[in-house]
Amino acid sequence: MHYTRDNMAGLLRSHDINPTHQRIEIAHALFSRQEHLSADQVMAIVNTRHSETSKATVYNTLKLFLEKGLVREVIVDPSKVFFDPNTGPHHHLYEVDTGKLSDIDAAHVQISGLPPLPPGMVTEGIDLIVRVRRKA
Protein backbone atom coordinates (compact mmCIF):
# COMPACT_ATOMS: atom_id res chain seq x y z
CA MET A 1 0.00 0.00 0.00
CA HIS A 2 1.36 3.39 -1.03
CA TYR A 3 0.59 6.38 1.09
CA THR A 4 -0.16 8.81 -1.68
CA ARG A 5 -1.77 12.14 -0.98
CA ASP A 6 -4.93 10.91 -2.68
CA ASN A 7 -5.11 7.94 -0.38
CA MET A 8 -4.66 10.30 2.55
CA ALA A 9 -7.80 12.17 1.52
CA GLY A 10 -9.74 8.90 1.64
CA LEU A 11 -8.23 7.99 4.98
CA LEU A 12 -9.21 11.33 6.45
CA ARG A 13 -12.75 11.12 5.10
CA SER A 14 -13.15 7.63 6.52
CA HIS A 15 -12.31 9.08 9.90
CA ASP A 16 -14.80 11.86 9.53
CA ILE A 17 -12.18 14.52 8.92
CA ASN A 18 -12.57 17.14 6.24
CA PRO A 19 -9.51 16.60 4.02
CA THR A 20 -7.93 19.99 3.54
CA HIS A 21 -4.55 20.70 1.96
CA GLN A 22 -2.76 21.07 5.26
CA ARG A 23 -4.36 18.04 6.82
CA ILE A 24 -3.40 15.91 3.86
CA GLU A 25 0.20 17.08 4.08
CA ILE A 26 0.38 16.36 7.78
CA ALA A 27 -1.22 12.93 7.42
CA HIS A 28 1.15 12.19 4.57
CA ALA A 29 4.15 13.15 6.67
CA LEU A 30 3.13 10.70 9.38
CA PHE A 31 1.83 7.79 7.33
CA SER A 32 4.34 7.74 4.50
CA ARG A 33 7.11 7.44 7.08
CA GLN A 34 5.33 5.13 9.49
CA GLU A 35 7.40 6.73 12.22
CA HIS A 36 6.90 8.46 15.52
CA LEU A 37 7.14 12.19 14.97
CA SER A 38 6.94 15.14 17.30
CA ALA A 39 4.92 18.24 16.42
CA ASP A 40 8.18 19.99 15.67
CA GLN A 41 9.28 17.34 13.26
CA VAL A 42 5.92 17.34 11.51
CA MET A 43 6.16 21.08 11.06
CA ALA A 44 9.68 20.85 9.71
CA ILE A 45 8.70 18.16 7.19
CA VAL A 46 5.57 19.91 6.01
CA ASN A 47 7.39 23.19 5.53
CA THR A 48 10.57 21.97 3.86
CA ARG A 49 10.08 23.72 0.52
CA HIS A 50 8.15 26.87 1.32
CA SER A 51 6.53 27.68 4.59
CA GLU A 52 2.97 26.54 4.04
CA THR A 53 1.49 25.49 7.33
CA SER A 54 1.46 27.44 10.55
CA LYS A 55 2.37 26.16 13.96
CA ALA A 56 -1.20 26.57 15.18
CA THR A 57 -2.50 24.41 12.35
CA VAL A 58 0.02 21.68 13.00
CA TYR A 59 -0.99 21.51 16.66
CA ASN A 60 -4.70 21.78 15.92
CA THR A 61 -4.51 19.10 13.28
CA LEU A 62 -2.55 16.66 15.39
CA LYS A 63 -5.03 17.11 18.20
CA LEU A 64 -7.87 16.53 15.75
CA PHE A 65 -6.24 13.35 14.44
CA LEU A 66 -5.90 12.21 18.02
CA GLU A 67 -9.58 12.76 18.83
CA LYS A 68 -10.64 11.01 15.66
CA GLY A 69 -8.46 8.03 16.44
CA LEU A 70 -6.21 8.44 13.43
CA VAL A 71 -3.05 8.61 15.46
CA ARG A 72 -1.94 7.79 18.97
CA GLU A 73 -0.02 9.94 21.42
CA VAL A 74 3.14 8.51 22.96
CA ILE A 75 4.49 10.10 26.11
CA VAL A 76 8.00 8.91 26.82
CA ASP A 77 10.09 12.03 26.88
CA PRO A 78 9.30 14.83 29.28
CA SER A 79 10.21 17.44 26.70
CA LYS A 80 7.97 16.46 23.80
CA VAL A 81 5.06 14.32 22.75
CA PHE A 82 5.31 11.88 19.86
CA PHE A 83 2.51 11.03 17.47
CA ASP A 84 2.22 7.48 16.28
CA PRO A 85 0.44 6.58 13.05
CA ASN A 86 0.20 2.98 14.21
CA THR A 87 -3.04 2.67 16.18
CA GLY A 88 -3.00 -1.12 16.40
CA PRO A 89 -2.23 -2.79 19.71
CA HIS A 90 1.45 -2.37 20.42
CA HIS A 91 3.95 -1.19 22.98
CA HIS A 92 7.07 0.89 22.78
CA LEU A 93 10.81 0.55 23.05
CA TYR A 94 12.57 3.77 23.91
CA GLU A 95 16.31 4.20 23.59
CA VAL A 96 17.00 6.69 26.33
CA ASP A 97 20.34 7.94 25.07
CA THR A 98 19.42 8.43 21.41
CA GLY A 99 15.75 9.25 21.78
CA LYS A 100 14.86 6.55 19.24
CA LEU A 101 11.38 5.15 19.66
CA SER A 102 10.19 1.90 18.09
CA ASP A 103 7.20 -0.40 18.26
CA ILE A 104 6.79 -3.70 20.05
CA ASP A 105 3.99 -5.77 18.62
CA ALA A 106 1.50 -6.56 21.36
CA ALA A 107 0.50 -9.87 19.82
CA HIS A 108 2.70 -12.01 22.03
CA VAL A 109 2.92 -9.81 25.07
CA GLN A 110 0.80 -10.82 28.03
CA ILE A 111 0.08 -8.60 30.98
CA SER A 112 -1.63 -10.34 33.85
CA GLY A 113 -2.39 -9.76 37.50
CA LEU A 114 -3.44 -6.15 37.25
CA PRO A 115 -5.68 -5.21 40.16
CA PRO A 116 -9.33 -4.32 39.47
CA LEU A 117 -9.99 -0.73 38.50
CA PRO A 118 -11.45 1.68 41.01
CA PRO A 119 -15.24 1.59 40.71
CA GLY A 120 -16.76 3.85 38.09
CA MET A 121 -13.59 3.92 36.05
CA VAL A 122 -12.93 2.65 32.55
CA THR A 123 -9.59 1.92 30.98
CA GLU A 124 -8.55 4.46 28.42
CA GLY A 125 -5.42 2.56 27.48
CA ILE A 126 -2.44 0.68 28.81
CA ASP A 127 0.98 1.97 27.90
CA LEU A 128 3.96 -0.29 28.27
CA ILE A 129 7.31 1.35 27.68
CA VAL A 130 10.59 -0.51 27.78
CA ARG A 131 13.40 1.94 28.35
CA VAL A 132 16.78 0.73 27.15
CA ARG A 133 20.28 2.12 27.03
CA ARG A 134 23.40 1.13 25.10
CA LYS A 135 25.53 -1.15 27.24
CA ALA A 136 28.49 0.68 28.80
Add this chain to the structure above:
Amino acid sequence: MHYTRDNMAGLLRSHDINPTHQRIEIAHALFSRQEHLSADQVMAIVNTRHSETSKATVYNTLKLFLEKGLVREVIVDPSKVFFDPNTGPHHHLYEVDTGKLSDIDAAHVQISGLPPLPPGMVTEGIDLIVRVRRKA
Protein backbone atom coordinates in the same frame (compact mmCIF):
# COMPACT_ATOMS: atom_id res chain seq x y z
CA MET B 1 8.55 4.98 60.47
CA HIS B 2 8.35 8.75 60.77
CA TYR B 3 9.91 10.88 58.11
CA THR B 4 11.50 13.47 60.32
CA ARG B 5 14.01 15.93 58.98
CA ASP B 6 16.72 14.16 60.97
CA ASN B 7 15.86 10.88 59.31
CA MET B 8 16.04 12.65 55.97
CA ALA B 9 19.63 13.61 56.63
CA GLY B 10 20.49 9.98 57.21
CA LEU B 11 18.62 8.91 54.11
CA LEU B 12 20.49 11.44 52.02
CA ARG B 13 23.85 10.40 53.45
CA SER B 14 23.10 6.75 52.79
CA HIS B 15 22.59 7.68 49.16
CA ASP B 16 25.82 9.59 49.00
CA ILE B 17 24.17 12.98 49.01
CA ASN B 18 25.46 15.84 51.11
CA PRO B 19 22.49 16.74 53.32
CA THR B 20 22.06 20.47 53.05
CA HIS B 21 19.21 22.48 54.46
CA GLN B 22 17.43 22.72 51.09
CA ARG B 23 17.92 19.07 50.20
CA ILE B 24 16.48 17.98 53.52
CA GLU B 25 13.41 20.13 53.00
CA ILE B 26 12.86 18.77 49.52
CA ALA B 27 13.34 15.17 50.61
CA HIS B 28 10.99 15.77 53.51
CA ALA B 29 8.32 17.16 51.20
CA LEU B 30 8.43 14.03 49.06
CA PHE B 31 8.89 11.33 51.68
CA SER B 32 6.61 12.61 54.42
CA ARG B 33 3.76 12.67 51.91
CA GLN B 34 4.63 9.50 50.04
CA GLU B 35 3.03 11.07 46.98
CA HIS B 36 3.90 11.87 43.43
CA LEU B 37 4.83 15.53 43.20
CA SER B 38 5.81 17.74 40.32
CA ALA B 39 8.71 20.16 40.60
CA ASP B 40 6.19 22.96 40.91
CA GLN B 41 4.44 21.31 43.79
CA VAL B 42 7.70 20.63 45.57
CA MET B 43 8.64 24.27 45.23
CA ALA B 44 5.28 25.40 46.55
CA ILE B 45 5.52 23.11 49.57
CA VAL B 46 9.07 24.01 50.44
CA ASN B 47 8.36 27.72 50.19
CA THR B 48 5.04 27.89 52.04
CA ARG B 49 6.20 30.01 54.96
CA HIS B 50 8.96 32.19 53.57
CA SER B 51 10.57 31.80 50.20
CA GLU B 52 13.64 29.79 51.03
CA THR B 53 14.59 27.70 48.04
CA SER B 54 15.06 28.86 44.49
CA LYS B 55 13.63 27.24 41.42
CA ALA B 56 17.10 26.32 40.20
CA THR B 57 17.83 24.48 43.42
CA VAL B 58 14.58 22.56 43.33
CA TYR B 59 15.30 21.38 39.80
CA ASN B 60 18.95 20.63 40.52
CA THR B 61 18.08 18.73 43.66
CA LEU B 62 15.38 16.64 42.07
CA LYS B 63 17.75 15.75 39.26
CA LEU B 64 20.39 14.82 41.83
CA PHE B 65 17.94 12.62 43.75
CA LEU B 66 17.09 10.94 40.47
CA GLU B 67 20.73 10.17 39.64
CA LYS B 68 21.35 8.83 43.12
CA GLY B 69 18.33 6.57 42.93
CA LEU B 70 16.46 8.24 45.74
CA VAL B 71 13.40 8.97 43.65
CA ARG B 72 11.96 7.85 40.36
CA GLU B 73 10.69 9.94 37.48
CA VAL B 74 7.18 9.28 36.19
CA ILE B 75 6.29 10.55 32.76
CA VAL B 76 2.55 10.38 32.22
CA ASP B 77 1.53 13.91 31.46
CA PRO B 78 3.12 15.78 28.58
CA SER B 79 3.09 19.01 30.54
CA LYS B 80 4.96 18.01 33.66
CA VAL B 81 7.14 15.32 35.19
CA PHE B 82 6.27 13.71 38.50
CA PHE B 83 8.76 12.53 41.07
CA ASP B 84 8.00 9.37 42.97
CA PRO B 85 9.55 8.64 46.37
CA ASN B 86 8.64 4.97 45.97
CA THR B 87 11.54 3.30 44.18
CA GLY B 88 10.33 -0.25 44.74
CA PRO B 89 8.95 -2.24 41.82
CA HIS B 90 5.55 -0.86 40.95
CA HIS B 91 3.46 0.50 38.13
CA HIS B 92 1.12 3.43 37.79
CA LEU B 93 -2.54 4.21 37.49
CA TYR B 94 -3.26 7.58 35.96
CA GLU B 95 -6.67 9.20 36.06
CA VAL B 96 -6.66 11.17 32.85
CA ASP B 97 -9.38 13.63 33.73
CA THR B 98 -8.25 14.54 37.22
CA GLY B 99 -4.50 14.08 36.83
CA LYS B 100 -4.40 11.83 39.88
CA LEU B 101 -1.54 9.35 39.88
CA SER B 102 -1.36 6.29 42.11
CA ASP B 103 0.76 3.19 42.51
CA ILE B 104 0.09 -0.35 41.42
CA ASP B 105 2.14 -2.87 43.32
CA ALA B 106 4.17 -4.92 40.88
CA ALA B 107 4.16 -8.01 43.07
CA HIS B 108 1.31 -9.76 41.32
CA VAL B 109 1.66 -8.25 37.87
CA GLN B 110 3.25 -10.45 35.24
CA ILE B 111 4.53 -9.22 31.92
CA SER B 112 5.53 -11.96 29.53
CA GLY B 113 6.33 -12.39 25.88
CA LEU B 114 8.45 -9.31 25.41
CA PRO B 115 10.79 -9.75 22.45
CA PRO B 116 14.55 -9.88 23.08
CA LEU B 117 16.32 -6.55 23.32
CA PRO B 118 18.37 -5.27 20.41
CA PRO B 119 21.98 -6.47 20.86
CA GLY B 120 24.19 -4.30 23.02
CA MET B 121 21.25 -2.85 24.91
CA VAL B 122 20.35 -3.11 28.56
CA THR B 123 17.00 -2.44 30.14
CA GLU B 124 16.86 0.76 32.09
CA GLY B 125 13.33 0.16 33.27
CA ILE B 126 9.88 -0.93 32.26
CA ASP B 127 7.05 1.51 32.76
CA LEU B 128 3.52 0.27 32.77
CA ILE B 129 0.86 2.95 32.91
CA VAL B 130 -2.84 2.21 33.09
CA ARG B 131 -4.79 5.24 31.95
CA VAL B 132 -8.31 5.42 33.28
CA ARG B 133 -11.21 7.80 32.99
CA ARG B 134 -14.43 8.25 34.95
CA LYS B 135 -17.20 6.32 33.23
CA ALA B 136 -19.51 8.60 31.23
Add this chain to the structure above:
DNA sequence: CACCAATCTGGACTTTGTCTAATTTCCGGA
Protein backbone atom coordinates in the same frame (compact mmCIF):
# COMPACT_ATOMS: atom_id res chain seq x y z
C1' DC C 1 40.62 32.62 60.83
C1' DA C 2 41.27 31.88 55.86
C1' DC C 3 40.62 29.19 52.04
C1' DC C 4 38.49 26.28 48.65
C1' DA C 5 35.03 23.60 46.94
C1' DA C 6 30.33 22.78 46.99
C1' DT C 7 26.04 24.78 46.95
C1' DC C 8 22.56 28.17 46.24
C1' DT C 9 20.46 32.19 44.00
C1' DG C 10 17.94 35.52 40.81
C1' DG C 11 16.95 36.21 36.59
C1' DA C 12 17.48 35.80 31.73
C1' DC C 13 16.62 32.52 28.36
C1' DT C 14 14.68 28.40 25.58
C1' DT C 15 11.28 25.26 24.20
C1' DT C 16 6.87 23.30 23.75
C1' DG C 17 2.49 24.27 23.38
C1' DT C 18 -1.95 27.42 23.71
C1' DC C 19 -4.89 31.25 22.54
C1' DT C 20 -7.05 34.86 19.91
C1' DA C 21 -8.61 37.94 16.59
C1' DA C 22 -8.35 38.61 11.91
C1' DT C 23 -8.13 36.59 7.30
C1' DT C 24 -8.78 33.03 3.83
C1' DT C 25 -11.07 29.08 1.84
C1' DC C 26 -14.78 26.34 0.71
C1' DC C 27 -19.40 25.15 -0.44
C1' DG C 28 -24.47 25.44 -1.15
C1' DG C 29 -28.13 28.22 -2.79
C1' DA C 30 -30.24 32.15 -5.46
Add this chain to the structure above:
DNA sequence: TCCGGAAATTAGACAAAGTCCAGATTGGTG
Protein backbone atom coordinates in the same frame (compact mmCIF):
# COMPACT_ATOMS: atom_id res chain seq x y z
C1' DT D 1 -21.83 33.18 -11.46
C1' DC D 2 -22.07 35.57 -7.20
C1' DC D 3 -23.00 35.77 -2.20
C1' DG D 4 -22.99 34.61 2.60
C1' DG D 5 -21.70 32.05 6.27
C1' DA D 6 -19.29 28.30 8.38
C1' DA D 7 -14.98 25.97 8.69
C1' DA D 8 -10.20 26.33 8.51
C1' DT D 9 -5.91 28.75 8.68
C1' DT D 10 -2.71 32.28 10.12
C1' DA D 11 0.71 35.34 12.71
C1' DG D 12 2.07 36.43 16.63
C1' DA D 13 1.40 37.24 21.56
C1' DC D 14 1.34 34.56 25.49
C1' DA D 15 2.01 30.78 29.17
C1' DA D 16 4.36 27.12 31.60
C1' DA D 17 8.15 23.98 32.43
C1' DG D 18 12.66 23.66 32.62
C1' DT D 19 17.77 25.16 31.72
C1' DC D 20 21.71 27.98 32.27
C1' DC D 21 24.97 31.17 34.09
C1' DA D 22 27.69 34.33 36.75
C1' DG D 23 27.95 35.86 41.18
C1' DA D 24 27.03 35.28 46.28
C1' DT D 25 26.82 32.06 50.34
C1' DT D 26 27.94 28.30 52.98
C1' DG D 27 30.55 24.87 55.28
C1' DG D 28 34.30 22.04 56.42
C1' DT D 29 39.48 21.73 57.00
C1' DG D 30 44.08 23.09 57.99
